[in-house]
Each structure stands twice: as C-alpha cells, then as structure tokens.
Amino acid sequence: QSVLTQPPSVSGAPGQRVTISCTGSSSNIGAGYDVHWYQQLPGTAPKLLIYGNNNRPSGVPDRFSGSKSGTSASLAITGLQAEDEADYYCQSYDSSLSGVFGGGTKLTVL
Amino acid sequence: EVQLVESGGGLVKPGGSLRLSCAASGFTFSSYSMNWVRQAPGKGLEWVSSTSSSSSYIYYADSVKGRFTISRDNAKNSLYLQMNSLRAEDTAVYYCAKCSTTTCPPGGFDYWGQGTLVTVSS
Numbered sequence: 728q729s730v731l732t733q734p735p736s737v738s739g740a741p742g743q744r745v746t747i748s749c750t751g752s753s754s755n756i757g758a759g760y761d762v763h764w765y766q767q768l769p770g771t772a773p774k775l776l777i778y779g780n781n782n783r784p785s786g787v788p789d790r791f792s793g794s795k796s797g798t799s800a801s802l803a804i805t806g807l808q809a810e811d812e813a814d815y816y817c818q819s820y821d822s823s824l825s826g827v828f829g830g831g832t833k834l835t836v837l
Numbered sequence: 838e839v840q841l842v843e844s845g846g847g848l849v850k851p852g853g854s855l856r857l858s859c860a861a862s863g864f865t866f867s868s869y870s871m872n873w874v875r876q877a878p879g880k881g882l883e884w885v886s887s888t889s890s891s892s893s894y895i896y897y898a899d900s901v902k903g904r905f906t907i908s909r910d911n912a913k914n915s916l917y918l919q920m921n922s923l924r925a926e927d928t929a930v931y932y933c934a935k936c937s938t939t940t941c942p943p944g945g946f947d948y949w950g951q952g953t954l955v956t957v958s959s
Contacts, residue, residue, distance in 0.1 A: 729881065763937075763945030765882070772949040773874075773882065778937055784947065816882050820942040825896050826872065826884030 730755060731817050731829035738835040739807045747832045749800040749817030755827055757798035760820040764793055764802045767814045767831075776815070777802060804834070812836045839863040839948045841933050846953030853923050853957070859916040859933030859950055867891075867911035870936040872946060873918050875929035875955075885931070886918065887941055901927075923957045930954050 732750040739745040749762060756762055764777035775784055777793035780800065792803045800819075804811055817829040845857040857873070873885040886897045886907040895907055906919040916933050930952040938944030 761943045761945070765946075767882075772932055772951055773946075774949070775937065775945055775947045778945045778947070779943070814881075818882075818884075818945060823896070824894075824942060825898060826874070826887065826941070828874075828882045828884060831881040 729830035730821065730827035731819065733815075733817060733829035733832045735830070736833045736835065738837055739804075740837045741807055741809065743807050744803065744805045745807060745834065746804075747802045747815050747817075747834070749802070749829050751798050751800075751819060751827075753798060755798075755819050755821040756795065756800060758822055762793065762795050762800035763818045764791075764800075765816045765818065767816065769813070773816065807836055809836050839935065841935065841948055841950035843931065843933055843950040843953040846931065846955045848956045848958065849923055850959050851924060851957055854919070854921045855923065855955060857918040857920065857931055857933075857953060857955070861914045861916065861933075861935070864935070864948075866909075866914040868939055870894075870939065870941045870944075871909060871916045872934045872936065872941065873907060873916075874932045874934050874946070874949075875927075876932070876952075877926075877929040880929075883929070887936075888916070889940060920955070923955075925957050928955060928957050 765773040767773045780795040781793045872887040934946035935948040936944040937947035
C-alpha cells in the first residue's frame with residue numbers, strides 16, 4: 728500500500744488530454760512538500776518529468792504539466808502521443824523527511 | 838554529462854549480506870544529497886534511503902531500518918548501500934538517484950542510474 732494514491736491505469740486516444748491524480752495527506756503533500764513526477768518507459772530507469780509541483784526539466788515537452796492543491800497533485804498530458812505510453816509516478820516527502828511514492832499509473836495510448 | 842553507475846547486485850540467500858555501490862560523475866558529488874530507490878519485479882518504486890551531502894542527515898524507509906546502511910565517500914564520488922539480514926521481499930532493482938537540489942527535500946530525483954538487480958532466494 729503506497730503512501731500516495733494514484734489510479735492504477737488511465738487511457739486516451741492520440742491527441743487527447745489525460746490527467747493522473749496523486750492523493751496524499753496532511754503529513755506529506757498537505758504539509759507543504761513539493762510533488763515531483765516521473766515517467767518510466769518499459770525496461771528503463773525512471774526519468775524526472777515534473778519537479779517542484781509544476782516545473783519541467785529542459786527537454787520535457789510542454790504537453791506535460793503539473794499542479795498541486797491541498798493534499799493532492801495532478802499530472803496532465805495534452806496532445807497524447809504513442810510515445811507517452813509508460814508508467815507515471817508521483818513522489819513527495821513525509822514529515823519524517825522520508826521519500827514517498829505513489830503506486831504508479833500505467834498510461835495506455837489507444 | 839551526469840552519470841550514475843550502480844554495481845554489486847546479485848543472488849544472495851535469505852539472511853545474507855550485499856553491498857551496493859554507485860559511482861557518480863559529471864557533477865559536484867559532494868554538494869548533493871543522494872538516494873537509493875528500489876523496484877521489485879513488476880511493482881512500483883519504493884524509496885529506500887537518503888544521505889545528505891556531508892552524511893550529517895541520513896534517513897531510511899521503515900522496511901529497511903536497522904538492516905540497511907547508506908554511506909558515501911565524497912573523495913571517491915561514490916554512494917554505497919550495505920544490506921544485511923536480507924529477505925525475499927528485498928528482491929528488486931536498486932537505483933541510485935541524485936537530488937535535483939542540494940538537499941532532499943525539497944528536490945526530486947533528477948538523475949538515475951541504470952539499476953542493479955538484487956535477488957534474495959535460497
């Protein structure tokens with residue numbers, strides 16, 4: 728059971744918009760810790776996709792965006808492409824300064 | 838170019854020990870907190886441990902506390918994870934990951950190694 732809750736799967740057709748939610752609590756996201764998002768393609772290491780709630784590292788397309796409100800965060804992907812099919816994870820910290828991850832969401836591009 | 842290269846994984850019997858290493862290059866290693874993150878086969882990511890740049894602050898997941906020890910050698914640009922009393926549930930790919938800021942929190946993990954597989958089985 729992961730500390731942060733994500734839907735196990737989401738799907739969308741090419742060109743569509745999908746969102747992935749990440750729900751925490753007052754001891755992690757709600758305590759003010761930033762949320763970060765990672766993309767993991769099959770057989771590869773995770774890649775930082777969004778940092779500090781809503782910032783994109785250089786090279787990440789602006790189709791990806793993040794937001795945070797209260798004890799939750801969301802990742803939005805617009806203009807869905809086949810190459811976006813991957814697992815997505817949210818990550819934050821808890822009050823003991825331990826890292827916490829969501830259980831991951833598998834994105835399927837139909 | 839930032840590179841993180843893990844080594845030391847392998848097959849070990851329950852109750853055994855293993856030491857993982859992560860060789861870092863391409864950035865000022867001594868300035869950043871570093872982490873170990875693992876992923877069991879077919880499962881999600883699990884944060885394992887972190888160390889601040891000078892090893893002053895060290896944190897562990899409850900699942901490994903008392904069994905695993907994180908350490909670093911800034912002179913050798915290397916991160917380590919000593920794993921004792923290994924259990925079947927410790928079977929996973931272990932990644933080392935660099936904090937995107939000098940400390941974590943608040944930063945995320947901006948660079949990851951390729952991972953090293955640890956299998957705990959009799």
